[in-house]
Amino acid sequence: MAVRIGVYICHCGTNIAGKVDIAKVVEFAKGLENVSLVKDYKFMCSDPGQALLQKDVEDGLIDRVVVASCSPLMHENTFRKATERGGLNPYLFTMANIREQCSWVHIDSGQTTDKAKDLIAAAVRRAFLLEPLTKREVPINPRTVVIGGGIAGIQAALDLAEAGKKVVLVEREPSIGGHMSKFDKTFPTLDCSACILTPRMVSVGQHANIELMTYSEVEEVSGFVGNFNIRVRKKARYVDSELCNGCGACWEKCPGTRVPRKGNVHEKLSLGPTTPIYMPFMQAVPAIPVIDTETCLYFKDDKHACGLCAKECERGAIDYEMKDEIVEFEVGNIIIATGFQTFDPSVIKRYGYGEIENVMTALEFEIMNCASGSTGGKILKADGGVPGSIGIIHCVGSRDKHYHDYCSRVCCMYSLKYSHLIKEKTDAEVYEFYIDMRCFGKGYEEFYDRLLTEDVRFVRGKVAEVTDVPTCKAEEGKLIVKVEDTLIGNVRRIPLDMVILSTGLEGHATLREIAKKCSVSVGQDGFLIEKHPKLGPVSTATDGVFIAGACQSPKDIPDTVAQASAASSAVLSMITREKIEIESATAEVDEDKCSGCKLCNTLCPYLAVKFDEEKGVSVVNQALCKGCGTCVAGCPSGAISAKHFEDRQIFAEIEGIFSGL
Ligand SMILES: Cc1cc2nc3c(=O)[nH]c(=O)nc-3n(C[C@H](O)[C@H](O)[C@H](O)COP(=O)(O)OP(=O)(O)OC[C@H]3O[C@@H](n4cnc5c(N)ncnc54)[C@H](O)[C@@H]3O)c2cc1C
8 A cells, every 4th residue: 555644834923934835845845755644734733733633544534643843852752752642653653854954044035945945855755754652661770870869869868768768878888878978068058068968968868768988989880771780899998897886985096097188288187087087077877987098007017016096996897998889780770969168269270279378269169168177167266376367268160261161150159158157257358359249049139138228349350360479568478469440440468367169069070970871971160961951950861871960060959859850850850650651662683684793883872782692692771772873874884774774765865955957
């Protein structure tokens, strides 16, 4: 029986109809070979539009469907489903993109109409050769792994656990908590960070549905949506978590010191003990110390030179022979919540970080200001004195063509928070050096307004340099901030006792590694790329892998928590389905033609092609393959073909495009 193709032309309001002469295109399509009916409608994606094609299929008028409308990214699924509801295999439908590729990108409406005709002719030729594909489903393992135990990972894990689902939370540091555990107060409400964070940390540690793996890193991820295999390295803590009760006797007697970072305003700025055996901070979860083998005298020098911690531990929890452990488990979904690192300001030489005393980063200030930190929350200079004047420099590393173009979103707000905290704790004069204030969140502009009444000096201008070279008596012993005050149009030299650099947020140096393992991409800005910036902010191009928090972009805590809950509910909706449909249009290797060169193994962005050593040929994992066609295009032997995008179908399209010439 002859093929009967139905062509449906969408006006998309005036998006298409404003530039394409629909009546002419309809007439043209009617004349195409194998086309048995042509219809046009204002919005094909609307319910009546879909019903139009569904009914024609139901009535047996057509057995192939072409919709000429927008990009398949927008509505391929909509029309596939309408085709299927009509009773036809959904792969017997194809789209002609006469909006993004035509009406939106050309000015001359005569040429636009001609191009729409060509695109439809191409789609019709392709439709003629389409073949039905079988739908495939895989079961979903209800367990989820969350990578990263900052507030994003904590929230996502708790949401899932509370819904009765099993979660494994993998954190590479000895404790969960992330950056938030280093803060004393959080903007804009100034609530105590530990008071809101630690109850959640404790819940994670105690929840029957959460398996917590701290001081651990994901080494390998294999498998596909619903069925991932995870390999984790649990690093040796040298402290037996079953025996240790976190009493602190070990670090109290420890004679060593962990090397402090050069440039810190206080040599020993830290939240926890600075000894080689240490707890990261007092509310750590789990409350188990860890030995830093780089600085521990037992590991570093003669093994018998120390060993004091083992002698002090009444419970015999110190185990110098402990080894890393490899743990493997299966999950259905992955949430990446690995957060951010702060920009290293030592690369901006003119700000003197690491060279000049009392120039510190925002994170160092947070730690100093924290009640459980080494200064007990006191704001002090390196010599132990109380500063009489402090400058806060905004946008260090952000909104700067040399470093990061983007705005880090939280620096204006945390800088304002510092002004308030400094004023609360000291009599210091405070200067905020800003480009412009970005106070976008709920209660943020109000917080800024409040600071305007707290005797803070706001200087609008980018700081040129921070030096400790005086040019007059008033500058002696001071840091001098040179800045163009753009509001008064003058270059000013302001002598200060302390400078805080509001460093921007950036993707982790190691983010690419975890991204590669999970088959997701890192953008040019250094953060993970979401599936769609507006409509898929927590999904990724890899099914079953979700992202949450500051690993996707700089974020404050409210947005991080919201995104983490969004990621966990996306996972929950997958789990409750129990099965998931996977792509049918995948690639296949013709074993007779494959030369075994393995080029496709390296090209596949989804890590779906592996080499079968026994057969000496490459094999496509059908569950992982997305049908992107990269391997097909790259194969030098022409051994790989893509279902639904076969050579003959693509050549037919090309012929269709040129048929009007
Ligand atoms: C100086 C400063 C002050 C701030 N003050 C405020 C404030 O007052 N109010 C506010 O709303 N926001 C504030 N923020 C923003 C806030 O820090 C973030 O919104 C929040 O920390 C983001 O949480 P997260 O879980 O996404 O990332 P993080 O807090 O960075 O946590 C990520 C976690 O993942 C772990 N991890 C990383 N890589 C791996 C890996 N490969 N495997 C396993 N684990 C991994 C990390 O160790 C960490 O525990 C501030 C930010 C800065 C820099």
